[in-house]
Amino acid sequence: xxxxxxxxxxxxxxxxxxxxxxxxxxxxxxxxxxxxxxxxxxxxxxxxxxxxxxxxxxxxxxxxxxxxxxxxxxxxxxxxxxxxxxxxxxxxxxxxxxxxxxxxxxxxxxxxxxxxxxxxxxxxxxxxxxxxxxxxxxxxxxxxxxxxxxxxxxxxxxxxxxxxxxxxxxxxxxxxxxxxxxxxxxxxxxxxxxxxxxxxxxxxxxxxxxxxxxxxxx
Amino acid sequence: xxxxxxxxxxxxxxxxxxxxxxxxxxxxxxxxxxxxxxxxxxxxxxxxxxxxxxxxxxxxxxxxxxxxxxxxxxxxxxxxxxxxxxxxxxxxxxxxxxxxxxxxxxxxxxxxxxxxxxxxxxxxxxxxxxxxxxxxxxxxxxxxxxxxxxxxxxxxxxxxxxxxxxxxxxxxxxxxxxxxxxxxxxxxxxxxxxxxxxxxxxxxxxxxxxxxxxxxxx
DNA sequence: CGTAAGATTGAATGGCCTCAAGGACAGTGG
DNA sequence: CCACTGTCCTTGAGGCCATTCAATCTTACG
Numbered sequence: 001x002x003x004x005x006x007x008x009x010x011x012x013x014x015x016x017x018x019x020x021x022x023x024x025x026x027x028x029x030x031x032x033x034x035x036x037x038x039x040x041x042x043x044x045x046x047x048x049x050x051x052x053x054x055x056x057x058x059x060x061x062x063x064x065x066x067x068x069x070x071x072x073x074x075x076x077x078x079x080x081x082x083x084x085x086x087x088x089x090x091x092x093x094x095x096x097x098x099x100x101x102x103x104x105x106x107x108x109x110x111x112x113x114x115x116x117x118x119x120x121x122x123x124x125x126x127x128x129x130x131x132x133x134x135x136x137x138x139x140x141x142x143x144x145x146x147x148x149x150x151x152x153x154x155x156x157x158x159x160x161x162x163x164x165x166x167x168x169x170x171x172x173x174x175x176x177x178x179x180x181x182x183x184x185x186x187x188x189x190x191x192x193x194x195x196x197x198x199x200x201x202x203x204x205x206x207x208x209x210x211x212x213x214x215x216x217x218x
Numbered sequence: 219x220x221x222x223x224x225x226x227x228x229x230x231x232x233x234x235x236x237x238x239x240x241x242x243x244x245x246x247x248x249x250x251x252x253x254x255x256x257x258x259x260x261x262x263x264x265x266x267x268x269x270x271x272x273x274x275x276x277x278x279x280x281x282x283x284x285x286x287x288x289x290x291x292x293x294x295x296x297x298x299x300x301x302x303x304x305x306x307x308x309x310x311x312x313x314x315x316x317x318x319x320x321x322x323x324x325x326x327x328x329x330x331x332x333x334x335x336x337x338x339x340x341x342x343x344x345x346x347x348x349x350x351x352x353x354x355x356x357x358x359x360x361x362x363x364x365x366x367x368x369x370x371x372x373x374x375x376x377x378x379x380x381x382x383x384x385x386x387x388x389x390x391x392x393x394x395x396x397x398x399x400x401x402x403x404x405x406x407x408x409x410x411x412x413x414x415x416x417x418x419x420x421x422x423x424x425x426x427x428x429x430x431x432x433x434x435x436x
Numbered sequence: 437c438g439t440a441a442g443a444t445t446g447a448a449t450g451g452c453c454t455c456a457a458g459g460a461c462a463g464t465g466g
Numbered sequence: 467c468c469a470c471t472g473t474c475c476t477t478g479a480g481g482c483c484a485t486t487c488a489a490t491c492t493t494a495c496g
Contacts, residue, residue, distance in 0.1 A: 057434045062351040077341035104322035118336050123295035125343040133280045133394050176351050183444050216275045401476050
């Protein structure tokens with residue numbers, strides 16, 4: 001289960017698929033599904049941001065992915081979800097019966113879209129893997145911010161404005177570091193003139209190339 | 219692209235699918251495909267072990283997965299492979315046209331199997347992610363050995379014998395550490411009486427529970 | 437205004453990495 | 467058969483960076 005990128009039709013009109021794919025909404029903090037739940041449905045994100053987490057044997061928490069509009073989450077393994085999924089913001093989701101995956105004939109179009117989403121999920125997880133493989137904390141965080149900026153940043157002149165839906169702790173658990181290190185890395189970027197923090201959640205990317213350099217630097 | 223686990227029919231007879239799925243062989247070190255190659259085929263591993271790698275911007279190398287008998291590799295992203303794939307041992311592969319994924323009707327059975335493989339790949343990548351998320355070097359390595367023992371270990375009484383196809387450097391790049399740390403962690407396990415090294419590649423698991431404890435310990 | 441949760445900053449420890457050297461082993465050619 | 471060579475693995479010493487523990491600051495909300 002988890003996240004998929006860039007469907008061919010990221011936002012099918014709600015009306016068109018309404019009878020097949022009911023819309024559901026969740027408040028921030030709401031739980032969409034839990035690890036080991038039977039996976040009857042796939043969910044296509046229409047609006048909002050979600051967090052997919054798994055627990056390690058040690059008790060620590062790993063954020064497997066963040067899901068945004070257009071992503072599909074909930075791909076099963078052995079018929080069950082493999083992570084917890086919670087809403088970080090208000091979210092609206094389209095629900096698709098998981099059976100669509102197993103039965104291509106019933107709805108070929110949707111089947112193909114969901115399958116593409118599964119392949120995109122594989123690519124996304126590999127990217128996450130590469131992100132975590134970086135050595136330095138600043139490099140990881142810089143790469144993370146760049147990905148967010150490309151996918152969800154609002155351009156404003158030569159700057160990008162990011163509105164983070166997740167808390168520092170979520171970022172830390174996503175990149176496998178501590179909140180303190182996330183915070184320190186951000187302040188370093190700030191002192192280097194790469195970003196500005198309007199609020200804790202609102203980040204302005206001042207120097208995209210500088211961030212790239214920090215990401216690329218070993 | 220990458221690795222899938224446990225197909226419903228791990229080893230379809232070569233004869234049956236011969237005309238549809240030619241068999242190919244590679245020597246150790248042989249290249250099956252490279253990153254950014256057009257992904258015309260999926261490959262089902264019949265025998266041998268393969269290594270899937272990606273390069274980081276920094277020049278470092280990340281091992282994304284090891285593929286063993288029964289795994290399917292080569293799932294495309296945007297029609298292309300996203301990693302390099304090389305043979306660690308002699309390998310024999312079944313090749314399946316990638317078009318099978320896009321066209322369920324042509325070969326429903328195979329389509330379903332390959333799709334299951336894609337879902338298994340997602341689960342496998344998540345597991346890898348969790349493995350890398352561990353704190354300590356010994357914990358990571360212990361978990362890695364346990365997975366290998368469960369999937370490919372030969373039982374011998376209460377012991378497991380592992381025959382590693384990969385070099386220390388491959389393990390290091392898989393778990394995101396250095397060869398030196400891999401080596402040091404192995405010697406520590408050896409001194410603790412958890413394993414024995416018959417050769418550098420042949421590892422005997424003496425105390426499975428002890429390994430589990432080391433894996434679980436923060 | 438007061439409280440609580442989140443975010444930032446500081447100081448000290450520890451574990452992994454880096455750099456470097458030495459050992460094990462196979463393949464090759466004399 | 468034995469040095470020779472290259473590759474891989476192991477071991478050692480020292481430094482750096484992320485973590486840990488702790489305190490302060492900020493923000494949101496009642």
